[in-house]
Amino acid sequence: MPYSDTVWSVVMLNVNELSKNYGDFVAVDRISFSAGKGQIFGLLGPNGAGKSTTINCIAGLLKPTSGHAAVAGHDVVSDGKAARGNLGVVPQELALYEDLPAVENLRFWGKAYGLGGPALEQRVTEVLEYIGLNDRAKDLPKEFSGGMKRRLNFGCGIVHRPPVILLDEPTVGVDPQSRARLFDMVEAERDAGACILYTTHYMEEAERLCDSLAIIDHGKLIAQGTVEELRAKLGAHDVLQLSGHFPVESTKQAIAALIERGNADLEFLAQEEDSITLTLSNASQHLPAIFEAVTGTGGNVTETSLRSANLETLFLLLTGKELRE
Amino acid sequence: MTFALTSFKKDIARWRQDYLATLIWISIPLMTGGLITTLMGSDVKPHGTLLLVDQDQTFLSELIVGAYSAGELGELLSVEETGFDEGLERVNNGEASGLLIIPEGFATAFMESEPVTLVLRTNPSQTILPGIIQNVTEILLDAGFYAHQLFSDEIETLTSMTDDPSDAQVAAIAVAIQNKMESVAPKLFPPVIEIEIIEPPPAEPSQPLALLFMPGIILMAVLFSANGLAGDFWREREQGTLRRIVFSPARISEFLAGKALAATVVIGIVGGITLVLGFLYHGIAWSKLPASLIWIAVSGVALFAWFAALQMLFSNRKTASVFSMMLVFPLLMAGGSFFPLAVMPGWIAAIGRLSPNGFMAGQLTTQITASTAWAIGLQGWLIVITGAVAGLAICAWRLRAGFARA
Numbered sequence: 001m002p003y004s005d006t007v008w009s010v011v012m013l014n015v016n017e018l019s020k021n022y023g024d025f026v027a028v029d030r031i032s033f034s035a036g037k038g039q040i041f042g043l044l045g046p047n048g049a050g051k052s053t054t055i056n057c058i059a060g061l062l063k064p065t066s067g068h069a070a071v072a073g074h075d076v077v078s079d080g081k082a083a084r085g086n087l088g089v090v091p092q093e094l095a096l097y098e099d100l101p102a103v104e105n106l107r108f109w110g111k112a113y114g115l116g117g118p119a120l121e122q123r124v125t126e127v128l129e130y131i132g133l134n135d136r137a138k139d140l141p142k143e144f145s146g147g148m149k150r151r152l153n154f155g156c157g158i159v160h161r162p163p164v165i166l167l168d169e170p171t172v173g174v175d176p177q178s179r180a181r182l183f184d185m186v187e188a189e190r191d192a193g194a195c196i197l198y199t200t201h202y203m204e205e206a207e208r209l210c211d212s213l214a215i216i217d218h219g220k221l222i223a224q225g226t227v228e229e230l231r232a233k234l235g236a237h238d239v240l241q242l243s244g245h246f247p248v249e250s251t252k253q254a255i256a257a258l259i260e261r262g263n264a265d266l267e268f269l270a271q272e273e274d275s276i277t278l279t280l281s282n283a284s285q286h287l288p289a290i291f292e293a294v295t296g297t298g299g300n301v302t303e304t305s306l307r308s309a310n311l312e313t314l315f316l317l318l319t320g321k322e323l324r325e
Numbered sequence: 326m327t328f329a330l331t332s333f334k335k336d337i338a339r340w341r342q343d344y345l346a347t348l349i350w351i352s353i354p355l356m357t358g359g360l361i362t363t364l365m366g367s368d369v370k371p372h373g374t375l376l377l378v379d380q381d382q383t384f385l386s387e388l389i390v391g392a393y394s395a396g397e398l399g400e401l402l403s404v405e406e407t408g409f410d411e412g413l414e415r416v417n418n419g420e421a422s423g424l425l426i427i428p429e430g431f432a433t434a435f436m437e438s439e440p441v442t443l444v445l446r447t448n449p450s451q452t453i454l455p456g457i458i459q460n461v462t463e464i465l466l467d468a469g470f471y472a473h474q475l476f477s478d479e480i481e482t483l484t485s486m487t488d489d490p491s492d493a494q495v496a497a498i499a500v501a502i503q504n505k506m507e508s509v510a511p512k513l514f515p516p517v518i519e520i521e522i523i524e525p526p527p528a529e530p531s532q533p534l535a536l537l538f539m540p541g542i543i544l545m546a547v548l549f550s551a552n553g554l555a556g557d558f559w560r561e562r563e564q565g566t567l568r569r570i571v572f573s574p575a576r577i578s579e580f581l582a583g584k585a586l587a588a589t590v591v592i593g594i595v596g597g598i599t600l601v602l603g604f605l606y607h608g609i610a611w612s613k614l615p616a617s618l619i620w621i622a623v624s625g626v627a628l629f630a631w632f633a634a635l636q637m638l639f640s641n642r643k644t645a646s647v648f649s650m651m652l653v654f655p656l657l658m659a660g661g662s663f664f665p666l667a668v669m670p671g672w673i674a675a676i677g678r679l680s681p682n683g684f685m686a687g688q689l690t691t692q693i694t695a696s697t698a699w700a701i702g703l704q705g706w707l708i709v710i711t712g713a714v715a716g717l718a719i720c721a722w723r724l725r726a727g728f729a730r731a
Binding site for chain 1: 573
């Protein structure tokens with residue numbers, strides 16, 4: 001798909017009908033999205049949804065089965081070297097030389113992206129300060145804490161000042177303090193004009209950081225838009241979770257009867273042996289009717305939880321399962 | 326090629342952190358070489374002590390003492406006269422190779438053809454020197470018997486004298502002995518059998534055993550370091566840096582070139598240290614060092630490349646590492662690191678020379694024993710350089726074919 005220079009000045013990352021198959025297994029199924037300069041685009045989904053496969057296709061690690069991806073106007077397959085040159089990747093797993101001082105790690109990865117001379121030295125100094133490791137610059141990463149390693153891992157991905165950054169679940173296994181620091185760094189890169197693709201299965205991270213989102217499950221995009229647009233899809237719904245013991249079929253029938261009796265916006269999200277999750281507007285007003293319906297089937301409610309709907313609810317609504325399953 | 330230099334510097338900096346591995350690569354071959362040289366390869370002749378209790382104290386007994394100290398036997402044995410009790414105690418304590426007791430009246434008995442017993446007690450904890458002492462004693466006794474037969478008249482004349490012989494009597498006996506010696510000389514010197522002496526073709530000068538061990542020991546250090554460095558591809562894969570290289574615009578071929586260059590330098594240093602120690606120990610001409618050093622560095626990078634290529638064929642690091650180590654020890658055995666090819670049975674040596682390190686050690690032997698500074702032929706250089714290039718090409722293929730992406 002050709003793009004004019006004007007369009008590319010805004011759209012830095014474009015994924016178009018991208019698919020990746022492993023034999024009969026479809027890991028990524030014709031997904032399309034785009035992200036612009038100074039924007040954080042979130043790719044949300046549970047483990048195994050296809051997020052990392054998508055990232056690996058964009059980064060040039062995997063060749064797409066079909067479709068295209070372009071970074072700053074460079075196709076990742078036909079113009080791979082230029083695409084990779086505009087890309088900074090912060091992989092999910094640490095990718096550091098544990099036996100090379102932190103400053104040497106940054107220098108090495110800077111040189112791998114073509115930096116050199118005073119420009120490299122200046123940038124390395126900046127990044128060390130930025131990731132809070134300037135006082136540990138000459139220490140080996142194997143002596144660092146997990147959070148410090150994560151920060152260095154991030155620094156190595158952005159040392160060449162890439163216009164497009166891929167962050168693959170950067171907060172997995174990170175303590176709250178380091179997580180907050182990483183959020184600050186991501187936002188600072190965004191403010192400096194970078195286009196960021198951020199994958200996560202933590203909905204609260206996506207809600208805090210991302211300007212727009214795509215939700216992916218089983219390799220398919222099931223929803224896409226800004227955080228506000230996606231929230232709007234939920235309307236003013238609440239999420240009601242009842243815990244206890246419930247007979248499956250008769251409880252479903254009782255809830256269906258409630259819907260037929262005029263509770264049109266009541267939706268059944270999920271049911272297990274020990275919990276029922278429902279979504280509806282003004283849930284507090286309907287609680288007595290719902291309790292009556294559920295206990296009438298022989299169910300026993302031991303705990304009630306009522307909260308406003310969020311992106312997690314949307315994911316539950318769209319897929320019928322929790323994001324972290 | 327700028328990134329190749331960056332990759333090289335990075336690996337050298339990482340290698341400097343891992344000084345313990347380098348110490349092991351050097352110390353194991355040196356310890357092995359030292360032990361083997363001490364046990365088998367030393368050029369020092371064995372030397373022992375013969376304790377002698379001379380209770381006779383006559384001219385004849387002193388003649389026997391002198392026989393043990395004369396000529397090449399004197400280089401093997403120190404003869405010490407001692408008392409009976411002390412001598413017995415010392416030989417029982419293993420402080421001497423043997424104890425020879427010449428009893429009182431030995432000379433008289435010999436002259437008068439009467440039975441007499443020499444007592445020889447040997448040290449059971451030694452094998453070679455006591456055997457030599459026993460054989461020499463038996464030869465001396467045989468020689469005494471024949472001398473007695475040959476000069477029986479003169480001995481009888483001497484023993485029948487009651488007073489010291491006059492000068493005229495001594496002269497007469499000496500002349501008689503001289504005449505008998507002259508009469509038997511043609512039969513004894515030279516032997517009556519005529520021997521046609523055929524000059525053998527000039528043999529190559531034999532090399533000391535310890536010198537023949539040296540190339541195998543150096544190749545042991547090279548093999549250890551090449552195998553250890555080859556494992557770095559798996560280390561890089563497990564720490565995610567190989568994937569990160571693929572993410573970057575840097576070329577895999579330059580990354581590999583830098584790694585190979587670093588391996589060449591590290592193996593050159595490790596092998597170079599063992600090489601210099603070998604040159605010092607054996608007093609090899611320093612003019613042969615440059616070619617030897619380049620040879621082991623190039624050989625090392627070839628071994629590094631093949632070990633790396635093999636390790637990258639396996640699906641996990643543990644299997645790759647175990648297989649690699651399992652390969653190293655048979656190679657060391659076959660390639661002459663524990664037994665020089667020169668002392669192996671012919672067919673085993675032929676197989677050993679076909680092993681990569683056996684070939685490399687053989688060429689190094691040629692280099693250090695030849696009279697010229699550059700003795701390895703063009704064919705040898707071509708084989709090892711081709712091997713290195715082929716191994717690196719396989720490594721590049723494996724890295725691109727998915728090893729780096731996993």
